[in-house]
Amino acid sequence: xxxxxxIGHLMDSSGLNKVLxxxxxxxxxxxxxxxxxxxxxIRGHFLVDSELNALVISDEYALPLEVPEExxxxxxxxxxxIELFDRMVSNESSSDEAISSCGDAIQKVQxxxxxxxxILKEKPMGELWVQYMTMVDLLRTFIHSERxxxxxxxxxxxxxxxxxxxxxxxxNYAKSVQIFLQDMMELEKNNPVxxxxxxxxxxxxxxxxxxxxxxxxDLVNEHTLMRCMKWSGGLTRGRGIMHESQRNRWLLALPICxxxxxxxxxxxxxxxxxxxxxxxxxxxxIERDNNDAHKILQFLVxxxxxxxxxxxxxxxxxxxxxxxxxxxxxxxxxxxxxxxAYGNDAYEHSFRxxxxxxxxxxxxxxxxxxxxxxxx
Numbered sequence: 001x002x003x004x005x006x007i008g009h010l011m012d013s014s015g016l017n018k019v020l021x022x023x024x025x026x027x028x029x030x031x032x033x034x035x036x037x038x039x040x041x042i043r044g045h046f047l048v049d050s051e052l053n054a055l056v057i058s059d060e061y062a063l064p065l066e067v068p069e070e071x072x073x074x075x076x077x078x079x080x081x082i083e084l085f086d087r088m089v090s091n092e093s094s095s096d097e098a099i100s101s102c103g104d105a106i107q108k109v110q111x112x113x114x115x116x117x118x119i120l121k122e123k124p125m126g127e128l129w130v131q132y133m134t135m136v137d138l139l140r141t142f143i144h145s146e147r148x149x150x151x152x153x154x155x156x157x158x159x160x161x162x163x164x165x166x167x168x169x170x171x172n173y174a175k176s177v178q179i180f181l182q183d184m185m186e187l188e189k190n191n192p193v194x195x196x197x198x199x200x201x202x203x204x205x206x207x208x209x210x211x212x213x214x215x216x217x218d219l220v221n222e223h224t225l226m227r228c229m230k231w232s233g234g235l236t237r238g239r240g241i242m243h244e245s246q247r248n249r250w251l252l253a254l255p256i257c258x259x260x261x262x263x264x265x266x267x268x269x270x271x272x273x274x275x276x277x278x279x280x281x282x283x284x285x286i287e288r289d290n291n292d293a294h295k296i297l298q299f300l301v302x303x304x305x306x307x308x309x310x311x312x313x314x315x316x317x318x319x320x321x322x323x324x325x326x327x328x329x330x331x332x333x334x335x336x337x338x339x340x341a342y343g344n345d346a347y348e349h350s351f352r353x354x355x356x357x358x359x360x361x362x363x364x365x366x367x368x369x370x371x372x373x374x375x376x
Contacts, residue, residue: 003142003161004041006168007135008033010327012361014128015303015315020044022299023292042143047289049136051297052129053113055306060116065297080105124312128328129305135164149201149214155184163334166341171351178338179346212278228254314360327359 008016011033020029024044031037032044058065061075074082084102087093099106117133120126138160145154158177165174188195197203204214229235235250265271279285303315312321312328326333337355 001035001038001041002165002170002173003035003135003139004032004038004045005035006161006164006170007045007132007139008035008041009168009361010164010330010357010359011128011132012359013314013319014360015305015317016048016132018316019048019296019299019303022295023047042139043289045136045139047293047296049133051293051300052133052305054297055300055304056113056116056120057109059306060112065301077105077108081109120306123308124325124328126306128312131328131330146204146216147212147214149204149206151198151201151203154203155181163331163338165334166337166351167330167334167357169353169356174334174338174341174351175346175349178341225254312360321360322358325358325360327357330357333357 017029017033020032024032024040028037028040029044032041035041054065057063061078063074063078064072080102084098084106087098088095093101117130121130138157141153142157142161144150145157159181162174162177162181165171165177187198201214203217205217205220206213206215235247305315311323312325313319314321333356337351340355341349341351
């Protein structure tokens with residue numbers, strides 16, 4: 001996913017790679033930050049984000065990061081949120097019922113967390129890591145929109161991601177997403193039937209009617225059509241270049257093959273079913289997540305990115321960055337780049353590299369110094 005690559009790019013040489021290496025191997029972390037290892041990257045970023053939030057909450061409420069002792073005074077709103085979570089986990093009440101009963105407490109906690117983040121953003125180092133948390137939260141919201149089939153939420157996520165694409169050098173994605181959003185904003189007027197279907201959640205692929213069962217179109221395409229094309233007997237295995245009529249015949253035969261496969265499953269008494277429990281909520285996975293989260297938390301306590309510091313630096317080496325770096329202003333830089341692109345021909349307009357963010361990694365490699373000398 002390109003957005004994962006954007007996150008990895010702007011956090012280059014910030015120390016995030018060493019945080020993830022507490023759980024994953026060095027080579028795996030490289031692929032995670034490039035956006036190639038999707039599942040590992042999602043889990044890794046979510047774990048780091050949860051522990052960064054733990055640091056923020058601990059700082060705001062003066063609470064210990066470990067299990068509170070018996071004499072620890074816990075604020076009333078925190079106790080209500082804990083009670084809400086316990087009721088939801090034990091299935092004693094639905095999420096709507098629990099939230100309606102503790103909505104005020106949740107809003108108070110959320111407001112105090114946002115206020116603390118605002119204070120942390122006054123320093124470049126804190127702003128960089130708060131920006132990282134914002135991007136991970138945006139990634140989480142995008143996954144939610146895909147899995148639940150929420151069309152409007154999906155468009156909102158893309159409208160926010162486009163600025164990070166532009167700022168981090170993903171130029172083709174920035175162009176494509178912007179054109180896609182412009183077309184989709186006119187979809188209700190140009191094609192109300194398709195719009196109503198998308199609004200019902202039919203812009204994702206589903207194999208069941210479960211709430212969290214939506215699958216992205218590109219993922220399904222890779223795991224179905226592209227996979228069968230590369231199997232023995234597929235388009236790219238032993239057949240050479242096929243004529244247009246042969247390719248059409250092969251594609252039109254796929255529904256028939258699917259029907260034959262279904263009939264064979266009935267004949268052999270084999271059928272596709274889904275379990276009631278997702279593997280991520282299994283006891284073994286929960287235990288593994290808790291252990292890995294504890295490792296990351298211990299690392300962040302020793303290398304706290306929210307320490308009062310005016311200079312941006314690497315968490316591990318302590319190496320200070322160039323004073324003119326702007327990687328902590330990715331959203332603002334992306335907005336400026338996209339504003340300059342509005343109204344131009346998409347085929348003729350080109351994004352300039354000098355307008356993109358300057359990360360600690362690019363400055364370390366000398367890119368920043370070469371860029372300065374070229375403008376003298």
